[in-house]
Amino acid sequence: MDMLTVIQKLCAGLPWTIALTLASFIAGAILAIPLCALRSARNAHLSYLGATVILIVRSIPPIVWLFAVFFAIGQHVIRLSPFAAAVIGLSIITAANLAEIYRGALKAVPKGQSEASHVIGLSAWQRYRYVLAPQVLRISLPSASSYAIGLLKDTAIASAIGVADVALIANQLTQQTYQGLQIYAWAAVGYFSLSFLMAYVSRAVDSRIRMRIER
Amino acid sequence: MNAEISFASSSLALDLSHQSTVLRLDGVSKRFGDITVLKSIDFELKSGEVVALIGPSGSGKSTLLRCINQLEPPTAGTVTVGDLSIDASVGATRAQLAGLNRKLGMVFQSFNLFPHMSVLENISLAQRRVLKRSREEADARSMQLLERVGLASKASLYPSRCSGGQQQRIAISRALALDPQIMLFDEPTSALDPEVGLEVLAVMRELADEGMTMMVVTHEMRFAENVSNRVIVMADGEIIEQGESAQVMRSPQHPRVQQFLSAVRDR
Numbered sequence: 087m088d089m090l091t092v093i094q095k096l097c098a099g100l101p102w103t104i105a106l107t108l109a110s111f112i113a114g115a116i117l118a119i120p121l122c123a124l125r126s127a128r129n130a131h132l133s134y135l136g137a138t139v140i141l142i143v144r145s146i147p148p149i150v151w152l153f154a155v156f157f158a159i160g161q162h163v164i165r166l167s168p169f170a171a172a173v174i175g176l177s178i179i180t181a182a183n184l185a186e187i188y189r190g191a192l193k194a195v196p197k198g199q200s201e202a203s204h205v206i207g208l209s210a211w212q213r214y215r216y217v218l219a220p221q222v223l224r225i226s227l228p229s230a231s232s233y234a235i236g237l238l239k240d241t242a243i244a245s246a247i248g249v250a251d252v253a254l255i256a257n258q259l260t261q262q263t264y265q266g267l268q269i270y271a272w273a274a275v276g277y278f279s280l281s282f283l284m285a286y287v288s289r290a291v292d293s294r295i296r297m298r299i300e301r
Numbered sequence: 302m303n304a305e306i307s308f309a310s311s312s313l314a315l316d317l318s319h320q321s322t323v324l325r326l327d328g329v330s331k332r333f334g335d336i337t338v339l340k341s342i343d344f345e346l347k348s349g350e351v352v353a354l355i356g357p358s359g360s361g362k363s364t365l366l367r368c369i370n371q372l373e374p375p376t377a378g379t380v381t382v383g384d385l386s387i388d389a390s391v392g393a394t395r396a397q398l399a400g401l402n403r404k405l406g407m408v409f410q411s412f413n414l415f416p417h418m419s420v421l422e423n424i425s426l427a428q429r430r431v432l433k434r435s436r437e438e439a440d441a442r443s444m445q446l447l448e449r450v451g452l453a454s455k456a457s458l459y460p461s462r463c464s465g466g467q468q469q470r471i472a473i474s475r476a477l478a479l480d481p482q483i484m485l486f487d488e489p490t491s492a493l494d495p496e497v498g499l500e501v502l503a504v505m506r507e508l509a510d511e512g513m514t515m516m517v518v519t520h521e522m523r524f525a526e527n528v529s530n531r532v533i534v535m536a537d538g539e540i541i542e543q544g545e546s547a548q549v550m551r552s553p554q555h556p557r558v559q560q561f562l563s564a565v566r567d568r
Contacts, residue, residue, distance in 0.1 A: 195410075196413075198409055198411050198412075198413035199415065200415060201372055201409065201413060202409065202413035202414075202415070204370075204372060204402070205372070205402055205405070205406070205407040205476075206402065206426070206431065206475065206476070206479060207371055207399060207402035207403060207427055207431040207479065208426075208427060208430060209433060212430050212431075216415075216426060216430065217415055220417045221416070221417055224417065281492035298459060
């Protein structure tokens with residue numbers, strides 16, 4: 087099999103890898119908001135509950151999560167496609183990690199911002215919506231984007247439950263052709279290009295915001 | 302900004318005795334754990350009065366201010382602003398807090414402008430979201446206030462593009478935009494170098510001359526003497542001396558006050 091065919095076949099996996107990364111990241115970024123709220127709750131019980139959820143999710147390896155969602159839930163509760171199972175598993179892990187990133191960012195916003203919101207009469211919802219959330223987003227951006235790059239690479243484990251992503255195709259091609267070195271090298275180039283693109287975009291966005299806001 | 306920066310003694314000694322009381326503290330105390338930072342403060346503020354709160358660091362001046370608008374809920378006592386009365390033993394309801402914030406404006410030492418919004422948006426935000434003014438109405442009012450403090454040209458900039466003195470004048474505008482009855486200033490010039498601080502003091506002086514009721518925690522002794530009607534000296538969580546500004550500043554009675562004033566005067 088010539089390398090052009092290999093590259094073409096690997097490229098067929100790219101949309102799956104990208105879709106998996108985007109879907110898990112977006113779902114996780116949204117799920118992380120209530121989780122962060124729970125973790126940051128003033129009520130100690132709620133806060134412990136949040137901390138426990140985050141600890142459990144983060145202590146279990148991603149592949150175990152994926153197997154758990156796909157084989158346990160996907161075959162006994164509701165039928166899930168490998169892709170859906172992978173998105174569910176990865177977005178739960180993403181949510182736990184981003185919740186901690188949000189929490190750190192929330193702590194990094196100076197207390198004066200909340201105080202100023204109070205004295206001008208904003209409600210709690212308005213305080214978060216207009217004052218805190220935009221600043222948390224900005225502070226979270228660098229950590230969240232490096233997490234996203236990590237997530238991109240973690241999506242490769244979805245091949246273990248049969249998502250036809252770059253990793254799965256590379257594995258199949260290797261078994262057919264025994265040209266593992268070249269094939270995995272090209273797969274690596276694919277992952278590298280995507281990571282590089284993501285890093286570039288996030289840095290561009292970050293410096294744009296920084297240019298406008300910071301001194 | 303061309304506002305005149307002068308500190309000649311206030312032209313007229315205001316007679317405020319017939320004015321109505323707009324703020325009243327009865328036995329307000331604040332404890333943080335075992336430490337008592339405010340010891341049963343009684344206090345009255347009349348409409349149009351400008352009160353300077355002075356005293357050494359840690360004497361409770363800022364805490365007193367923050368107890369008034371419940372940024373630090375008092376642990377005992379009653380805060381009454383207009384027809385609103387908040388008893389520390391009961392606590393403030395959400396509606397009471399909202400009412401309190403409508404009546405009180407506050408300016409912080411560190412400005413606390415919102416860094417992700419333009420200067421105009423900083424001033425318009427609460428007008429639109431709390432007072433439900435339309436965008437046009439809010440922005441018009443914001444521009445009017447910015448013009449007054451000489452910063453109309455900064456409206457579209459982010460706060461970080463403005464100097465400290467400018468940021469503080471913007472913060473004052475943000476508070477004034479909500480038409481407060483009383484303005485609380487918590488060391489408004491302490492984070493500024495002395496020259497820049499004068500721009501801010503000039504704005505505050507104008508405000509005082511227009512009849513705004515003000516409470517100012519400050520280390521600016523000239524401002525205390527010349528702009529305020531009354532000076533309150535605090536130490537260790539208590540009011541140890543108060544009275545007409547010139548009198549307290551020139552011939553203090555309490556030895557602790559004499560010591561404090563001579564220390565700050567000798568600099």
